[in-house]
Amino acid sequence: MFTAQPRSTLKSDISTSAVRRSEAIAGAGNNGKLSGTRIQVPGFRSRVNGHRGSVRAVISSGDNKTVEGAKAVETSKDYNGSLESSSTSGGIDVTAVITIRKKMKEKITEKIEDQWESFINGIGQGISIQLISEEIDPVTKSGKRVESYVRGWLPKPSDHAHIVEYAANFTVPYDFGCPGAILITNFHGKEFYLMEIVIHGFNEGPVFFPANTWIHSRKDNPESRIIFKNHACLPSQTPPGLKDLRREDLLSIRGNGKGERKPHDRIYDYAPYNDLGNPDKGENLARPVLSGEDMPYPRRCRTGRPLAKSDPLSESRIEKPHPVYVPRDETFEETKQNSFSAGRFKAMLHNLVPSIAATLANSDISFTCFSEIDKLYNDGVLLKDEEQKELAENQFLHNMMKQVLTVGERLLKYEIPAIIKKDRFAWLRDNEFARQTLAGVNPVNIELLKDFPILSKLDPAFYGSPESAITKELIEQELHGMSVEEAIENKQLFILDYHDMLLPFIKKMNSLPGRKAYASRTIFFFTKTGFLRPIIIELSLPPTPSSSRNKSVYTHGHDATTHWIWKQAKAHVCSNDAGIHQLVNHWLRTHASMEPYIIATHRQLSSMHPIYKLLHPHMRYTLEINALARQGLINGGGIIEACFSPGKYAMELSSAAYKSMWRFDMEALPADLIRRGMAVEDPSMPCGVSLVIEDYPYASDGLLIWSAIKEWVESYVEHFYSEPNSVTSDVELQAWWNEIKNKGHYDKRDDPWWPKLDTKEDLSGILTTMIWIASGQHAAINFGQYPFGGYVPNRPTLMRKLIPQEDSPDYEKFLLNPQRTFLSSLPTQLQATKVMAVQDTLSTHSPDEEYLGQVHQLHYHWINDHEVLKLFEKFSSKLEEIEETINGRNKNIRLKNRNGAGIPPYELLLPSSGPGVTGRGIPNSVSI
Numbered sequence: 001m002f003t004a005q006p007r008s009t010l011k012s013d014i015s016t017s018a019v020r021r022s023e024a025i026a027g028a029g030n031n032g033k034l035s036g037t038r039i040q041v042p043g044f045r046s047r048v049n050g051h052r053g054s055v056r057a058v059i060s061s062g063d064n065k066t067v068e069g070a071k072a073v074e075t076s077k078d079y080n081g082s083l084e085s086s087s088t089s090g091g092i093d094v095t096a097v098i099t100i101r102k103k104m105k106e107k108i109t110e111k112i113e114d115q116w117e118s119f120i121n122g123i124g125q126g127i128s129i130q131l132i133s134e135e136i137d138p139v140t141k142s143g144k145r146v147e148s149y150v151r152g153w154l155p156k157p158s159d160h161a162h163i164v165e166y167a168a169n170f171t172v173p174y175d176f177g178c179p180g181a182i183l184i185t186n187f188h189g190k191e192f193y194l195m196e197i198v199i200h201g202f203n204e205g206p207v208f209f210p211a212n213t214w215i216h217s218r219k220d221n222p223e224s225r226i227i228f229k230n231h232a233c234l235p236s237q238t239p240p241g242l243k244d245l246r247r248e249d250l251l252s253i254r255g256n257g258k259g260e261r262k263p264h265d266r267i268y269d270y271a272p273y274n275d276l277g278n279p280d281k282g283e284n285l286a287r288p289v290l291s292g293e294d295m296p297y298p299r300r301c302r303t304g305r306p307l308a309k310s311d312p313l314s315e316s317r318i319e320k321p322h323p324v325y326v327p328r329d330e331t332f333e334e335t336k337q338n339s340f341s342a343g344r345f346k347a348m349l350h351n352l353v354p355s356i357a358a359t360l361a362n363s364d365i366s367f368t369c370f371s372e373i374d375k376l377y378n379d380g381v382l383l384k385d386e387e388q389k390e391l392a393e394n395q396f397l398h399n400m401m402k403q404v405l406t407v408g409e410r411l412l413k414y415e416i417p418a419i420i421k422k423d424r425f426a427w428l429r430d431n432e433f434a435r436q437t438l439a440g441v442n443p444v445n446i447e448l449l450k451d452f453p454i455l456s457k458l459d460p461a462f463y464g465s466p467e468s469a470i471t472k473e474l475i476e477q478e479l480h481g482m483s484v485e486e487a488i489e490n491k492q493l494f495i496l497d498y499h500d501m502l503l504p505f506i507k508k509m510n511s512l513p514g515r516k517a518y519a520s521r522t523i524f525f526f527t528k529t530g531f532l533r534p535i536i537i538e539l540s541l542p543p544t545p546s547s548s549r550n551k552s553v554y555t556h557g558h559d560a561t562t563h564w565i566w567k568q569a570k571a572h573v574c575s576n577d578a579g580i581h582q583l584v585n586h587w588l589r590t591h592a593s594m595e596p597y598i599i600a601t602h603r604q605l606s607s608m609h610p611i612y613k614l615l616h617p618h619m620r621y622t623l624e625i626n627a628l629a630r631q632g633l634i635n636g637g638g639i640i641e642a643c644f645s646p647g648k649y650a651m652e653l654s655s656a657a658y659k660s661m662w663r664f665d666m667e668a669l670p671a672d673l674i675r676r677g678m679a680v681e682d683p684s685m686p687c688g689v690s691l692v693i694e695d696y697p698y699a700s701d702g703l704l705i706w707s708a709i710k711e712w713v714e715s716y717v718e719h720f721y722s723e724p725n726s727v728t729s730d731v732e733l734q735a736w737w738n739e740i741k742n743k744g745h746y747d748k749r750d751d752p753w754w755p756k757l758d759t760k761e762d763l764s765g766i767l768t769t770m771i772w773i774a775s776g777q778h779a780a781i782n783f784g785q786y787p788f789g790g791y792v793p794n795r796p797t798l799m800r801k802l803i804p805q806e807d808s809p810d811y812e813k814f815l816l817n818p819q820r821t822f823l824s825s826l827p828t829q830l831q832a833t834k835v836m837a838v839q840d841t842l843s844t845h846s847p848d849e850e851y852l853g854q855v856h857q858l859h860y861h862w863i864n865d866h867e868v869l870k871l872f873e874k875f876s877s878k879l880e881e882i883e884e885t886i887n888g889r890n891k892n893i894r895l896k897n898r899n900g901a902g903i904p905p906y907e908l909l910l911p912s913s914g915p916g917v918t919g920r921g922i923p924n925s926v927s928i
Helices: 007-023 070-075 108-122 240-254 334-341 345-360 370-378 385-393 395-402 430-439 472-476 484-489 499-510 560-604 610-619 622-632 639-643 647-661 669-675 697-720 731-744 760-782 785-789 809-816 818-825 829-842 866-890
Strands: 092-101 127-136 143-149 163-172 179-186 192-200 207-215 225-228 493-497 519-526 532-540 551-554 679-681 689-691
Touching: 092 127, 127 163, 127 240, 143 163, 143 179, 143 240, 179 192, 179 207, 179 240, 207 225, 225 240, 240 560, 370 829, 430 532, 430 560, 430 697, 472 484, 472 532, 484 493, 499 519, 499 532, 499 560, 499 647, 519 560, 532 560, 551 560, 560 610, 560 622, 560 647, 560 731, 560 760, 560 818, 610 697, 610 760, 639 647, 639 829, 669 679, 669 689, 669 697, 669 760, 689 697, 697 760, 697 866, 785 829, 809 818
Parallel strands: none
Antiparallel strands: 092 163, 092 192, 127 143, 127 179, 179 225, 192 207, 493 519, 519 532, 532 551, 679 689
């Protein structure tokens, strides 16, 4: 039985637990006892700057002395009277220690407000705490409860900076039972960040209530916040005293679907992508709503902003620097916010791009020689005197720019991207062009060529003959005596096929100023020596009434003219690859697709639910980063439209990809590899597949990460769903999966491929896929953006000229100066520097990043289940082993796609990383 303990025991309980609480890995055993077992988490210390201190607040109603440390608690005679239980009190005294995080940087007015709040707390009028039992009160028919107020006088910060602790004293009846929830009410005029509450005084040890949430002011919302203890249970296992609270908490999170959301709200709901355009500012900024049969798309988080005046289907815009609503706990923490302000994402959106634009406004011209590109890294971009003066006058802008300006100079310099750091000419070579399809930033589109001839699935009435211009004879010229049939049978021909995805948009794209693109197909041959070699590129334009000859085929050739044309053809392929990577593989398949999973998790799974606890680390910051992207990256007139080939049709292209190829069941790594023909089923292998190309770094490293996630998820699910029919009888879980399909991905709700959720195996598969997308998949296609794309010729994001034809006036200019023709086809200097700023930002790890297999040092009390902690420790250890395996592979001279002269090692799926642009590290979530 869970009982309160006498005060004499409470004395030592606080002195031990409060001093060493930050050392605990979790409130471990099933009964809430602290375990002696620790999770050794790589990259984190088991202590938080030593210990976090102890109760620094008076916890008796009549004592104005501050108890400063465990020793004081032990010796204070005024500690609510005797340390023994009082017969007159009719119960047992227990203590709640409340941990609050303050802002790291406060204005003078905020510091004064903090002092006033401490005074209000000191007289017991600032924060109300109600302790709720798991047992039913026979009178109220709800959980037994006792109430108290936080008391304390100017609490001193703990040994961990910006964290303070208050306390509240309760007298609970002897038959109170186990505390299971806390109702907390904030009577202050502003919100505060609650980290956790720990209850001391029960026989079984301290009871942990992890919060990590903003507690709104009662002025903003009169409802109290509900905080559950760190015990995971299925809905059917909910203690009687908590059933109503579990239901009420979910109802408050769902909201009523009405009205505009306020910054303090924590309401999760769905809305279509109808906020990308700004029709009220003119037709050129109007964008279609991504929703419905013609333009399907995942749903985003609802903000409830008013509709646009000129378009009743579009939501009105809110522009920088005003924030787009996300539920309060989804916003960036201060460390993340500060890292943006230091010259990464927000610096680019608010200040960096305008500064560069002002610098280059009168010289937005093409690069005329490669040395001009090299100057971006060696010399930088010169800022004019008037801009230097503007920087000096704007303190925030000045501090931000100091982070990216060379000390003592006026130059904005870029880091040398990894692709040219060791070998500045690697990007020119065919083998590097091919290598990046397997080990670059977009290694998820290459496919095995299974059938020949190559046929389009587009309507020939609009797009001409479905048969490709790549003939059997052209391919066999490059196979040195091997037939096409033999090469296909031996799995030696591969294709990068963007024809059907792009051709419907090419006419519109090429009508935009400064944009010229083709729909492309590229054929690769896998040699017996283990190298992938590009052999043919097909570039297609839509047929016109005057010309049905819309397909051109290029080979690498041997003469100078053919060689330069081949280089331009490769640049067009790279430009297409960059657009598909950003709009489909990166934005759609990770950012946009994850958002409905996150919304549904909050709306349908209680924070007590074990699956909520499993998914919680993988949801961090995603809604906020997506809101920022809708505001300044993928919006009408945003960075993506300005710098990528599809321009204003970028999100229409993303929608078309969602319509034609996105399937949840194919987002699992093994399934995706099999679908593309890059792997075959093999029950003898750990993930059930064997790779067709062994030296495929993304796939071979990715399967290691996938396998580790799968093993962790399966063991976790088995632990909580051990009973027959426990999955189908879990009402919250079934509602969660139904909502993901029927609301989050509403436009795909009737597709037949959605996995069922009937068994433990079904659940494990669904969760493994979600966690892989949020962690490994996003890391693999995000954090290499600057290392590979920061050198524009290697990965141009748009092309501005078609390849000159022999009968065109530009052909003579090309023959006279092929280098100038090539460079003038690439993005302009302004476009290039904009993209470099974006890619540098998106490739950057924040200092507060939380990586796969690691527990944040302030979140150790996430669950009180000792068996789960052991399973997680096993997962962490497995990831450490994987890191060693990957490092070993990068030193293996036999693996030419990750080792060799000037070849950068493949590190994008190394689990750990430090802050900055590191080209490695797997964050838990889509956080950038």
